[in-house]
Amino acid sequence: MSIKIGIIGYGNLGRGVENAIRQNPDMELSAVFTRRNPESLKISTETAVVANISEIEKWQGKIDVMILCGGSATDLPVQTPEYAKYFNVVDSFDTHAKIPEHFANVDKSAKASGKVAIISVGWDPGMFSLNRLYANVILPEGKDYTFWGKGVSQGHSDAVRRIAGVKNAKQYTIPVESALEAVRSGSNPELTTRQKHIRECFVVLEDGADASKIENEIKTMPNYFADYDTIVNFISEEEFVRDHSTIPHGGMVIRTGKTGANKENQHLVEYRIKLDSNPEFTSSILVAYARASYKLNNEGVSGCKTVFDIAPAYLTSKSNEEIRATML
Amino acid sequence: MSIKIGIIGYGNLGRGVENAIRQNPDMELSAVFTRRNPESLKISTETAVVANISEIEKWQGKIDVMILCGGSATDLPVQTPEYAKYFNVVDSFDTHAKIPEHFANVDKSAKASGKVAIISVGWDPGMFSLNRLYANVILPEGKDYTFWGKGVSQGHSDAVRRIAGVKNAKQYTIPVESALEAVRSGSNPELTTRQKHIRECFVVLEDGADASKIENEIKTMPNYFADYDTIVNFISEEEFVRDHSTIPHGGMVIRTGKTGANKENQHLVEYRIKLDSNPEFTSSILVAYARASYKLNNEGVSGCKTVFDIAPAYLTSKSNEEIRATML
Numbered sequence: 240m241s242i243k244i245g246i247i248g249y250g251n252l253g254r255g256v257e258n259a260i261r262q263n264p265d266m267e268l269s270a271v272f273t274r275r276n277p278e279s280l281k282i283s284t285e286t287a288v289v290a291n292i293s294e295i296e297k298w299q300g301k302i303d304v305m306i307l308c309g310g311s312a313t314d315l316p317v318q319t320p321e322y323a324k325y326f327n328v329v330d331s332f333d334t335h336a337k338i339p340e341h342f343a344n345v346d347k348s349a350k351a352s353g354k355v356a357i358i359s360v361g362w363d364p365g366m367f368s369l370n371r372l373y374a375n376v377i378l379p380e381g382k383d384y385t386f387w388g389k390g391v392s393q394g395h396s397d398a399v400r401r402i403a404g405v406k407n408a409k410q411y412t413i414p415v416e417s418a419l420e421a422v423r424s425g426s427n428p429e430l431t432t433r434q435k436h437i438r439e440c441f442v443v444l445e446d447g448a449d450a451s452k453i454e455n456e457i458k459t460m461p462n463y464f465a466d467y468d469t470i471v472n473f474i475s476e477e478e479f480v481r482d483h484s485t486i487p488h489g490g491m492v493i494r495t496g497k498t499g500a501n502k503e504n505q506h507l508v509e510y511r512i513k514l515d516s517n518p519e520f521t522s523s524i525l526v527a528y529a530r531a532s533y534k535l536n537n538e539g540v541s542g543c544k545t546v547f548d549i550a551p552a553y554l555t556s557k558s559n560e561e562i563r564a565t566m567l
Numbered sequence: 568m569s570i571k572i573g574i575i576g577y578g579n580l581g582r583g584v585e586n587a588i589r590q591n592p593d594m595e596l597s598a599v600f601t602r603r604n605p606e607s608l609k610i611s612t613e614t615a616v617v618a619n620i621s622e623i624e625k626w627q628g629k630i631d632v633m634i635l636c637g638g639s640a641t642d643l644p645v646q647t648p649e650y651a652k653y654f655n656v657v658d659s660f661d662t663h664a665k666i667p668e669h670f671a672n673v674d675k676s677a678k679a680s681g682k683v684a685i686i687s688v689g690w691d692p693g694m695f696s697l698n699r700l701y702a703n704v705i706l707p708e709g710k711d712y713t714f715w716g717k718g719v720s721q722g723h724s725d726a727v728r729r730i731a732g733v734k735n736a737k738q739y740t741i742p743v744e745s746a747l748e749a750v751r752s753g754s755n756p757e758l759t760t761r762q763k764h765i766r767e768c769f770v771v772l773e774d775g776a777d778a779s780k781i782e783n784e785i786k787t788m789p790n791y792f793a794d795y796d797t798i799v800n801f802i803s804e805e806e807f808v809r810d811h812s813t814i815p816h817g818g819m820v821i822r823t824g825k826t827g828a829n830k831e832n833q834h835l836v837e838y839r840i841k842l843d844s845n846p847e848f849t850s851s852i853l854v855a856y857a858r859a860s861y862k863l864n865n866e867g868v869s870g871c872k873t874v875f876d877i878a879p880a881y882l883t884s885k886s887n888e889e890i891r892a893t894m895l
């Protein structure tokens with residue numbers, strides 16, 4: 240009687256979902272869908288099947304929720320509306336500016352099929368969004384701050400790796416401690432991009448590459464680095480493998496605001512996460528919202544939802560009586 | 568077209584609700600209900616009425632949500648089920664052990680009347696409960712910690728004031744910094760009551776009272792102080808009025824947990840608040856959930872709810888489109 244989950248895409252996120260399912264006894268992994276030859280893919284759940292994505296329609300009625308683990312740039316805009324025709328789906332679509340368009344496409348598809356689709360699930364968008372909303376409704380007169388890091392930015396790491404002469408690279412986004420302190424003090428500072436985050440790069444060069452030229456190329460790269468104070472470290476391949484093989488991340492959402500007859504009282508609300516593995520944390524959130532999509536659909540709900548639309552009780556396998564008695 | 572709010576009880580919480588309503592343009596205060604002679608009560612909202620609680624039934628249809636600002640010991644167990652017969656209601660019932668019983672009583676009443684009642688709204692129970700739930704569903708294998716303070720405990724302050732020879736007193740609950748550090752480090756410490764919080768008292772003595780006898784009486788008081796390291800400071804009435812007239816509070820909910828194929832990755836989730844005014848922050852939360860009760864009831868929902876049952880989108884006056892575009 241457990242909830243049957245399918246995974247589409249078996250990268251870091253998909254593998255994280257597979258691990259997370261094992262931490263949730265009310266769920267089981269039924270199948271992983273891949274664009275590759277299924278024979279070429281080795282998964283760690285012995286009871287689950289690997290299938291080619293072209294066969295997915297045959298799984299209608301056999302899988303309760305599909306968790307989409309592709310990328311926001313090209314995979315999810317196509318996949319989420321497509322698979323919401325057949326399954327409850329959850330995705331981590333994170334291109335903030337395109338969320339309204341994605342929502343509309345997915346909603347149309349999920350309403351037609353009578354399924355529940357929950358989009359933009361993760362920590363930002365996701366848990367950070369929830370914390371922005373909760374803090375805003377409590378403190379309507381106040382100011383929001385979001386800091387990211389210390390953690391690996393995949394996009395910035397890719398940008399550095401694309402530079403000629405760079406063999407490998409990793410970029411860490413780091414909140415500026417003095418900016419954080421100013422925010423937490425309640426002084427409501429106006430902070431520029433440069434004042435909020437530092438960018439630090441660890442770069443392995445190709446033989447004979449010109450370090451100072453590459454350093455300059457990184458620091459002046461528009462959109463990615465030009466607006467930041469950037470530190471560039473050149474290291475050996477050994478050091479890179481030894482010290483920079485994990486994908487940590489974190490960050491905080493802070494709101495400060497005032498209440499009282501004369502706005503004399505100041506309040507601070509801070510939500511902070513510190514993650515050894517960014518994809519595994521995101522996967523764990525996806526799995527909890529997969530449960531919610533299943534429970535909601537069983538109640539006859541359909542259409543596209545975001546974390547804002549999901550009552551917290553739907554996320555847990557525990558009964559309402561139990562969570563009121565133990566967590567309230 | 569604004570949401571019409573009634574307040575029952577005009578202590579710190581009731582006054583906080585009155586102030587919070589002014590920060591929410593979609594709401595207006597219609598009336599404050601009191602057990603006292605209405606003439607004796609001066610409120611700060613000129614457009615609102617003060618009425619005796621005995622007249623409350625006449626307000627059916629004129630008030631959308633009643634916010635109950637009485638105490639959990641004797642007021643709310645009676646008032647919330649009673650007024651849910653006529654109105655959508657929100658309360659801050661915080662006697663954790665009695666929540667199941669209170670829920671059942673209120674649910675029966677609200678289902679019969681077709682109204683929505685949201686109970687145990689505030690920060691603990693309330694925002695802290697939500698954060699426990701969210702962190703638990705994301706990290707099923709982990710450990711929860713709740714710290715309170717630095718802040719005033721009304722119950723402990725009252726207990727000290729009841730000692731013969733004590734003229735006035737205030738008690739602050741303070742998290743132990745080393746315990747917090749151990750928790751945040753991810754070492755999953757087992758912490759005793761004494762290891763988690765210190766209690767600090769500021770006491771004004773009556774003329775001729777025996778300080779050392781009173782200090783001993785405080786430190787050995789069962790349930791309140793005996794299990795804690797307690798600091799007792801005797802101060803003058805002037806110092807008391809100057810330094811201890813506000814009601815600050817705060818605290819944090821922390822969960823650490825592991826993910827990964829071999830549980831090799833550690834994560835920390837922390838929700839932290841720091842409040843100049845405990846009652847005003849609680850009041851601001853009550854007002855946001857009053858909006859949710861109104862919106863839910865307009866959709867035909869009835870019965871007793873807690874923060875776990877309320878989708879975050881119901882808390883805001885903004886449209887779903889707007890919050891998706893600006894906060895997600």
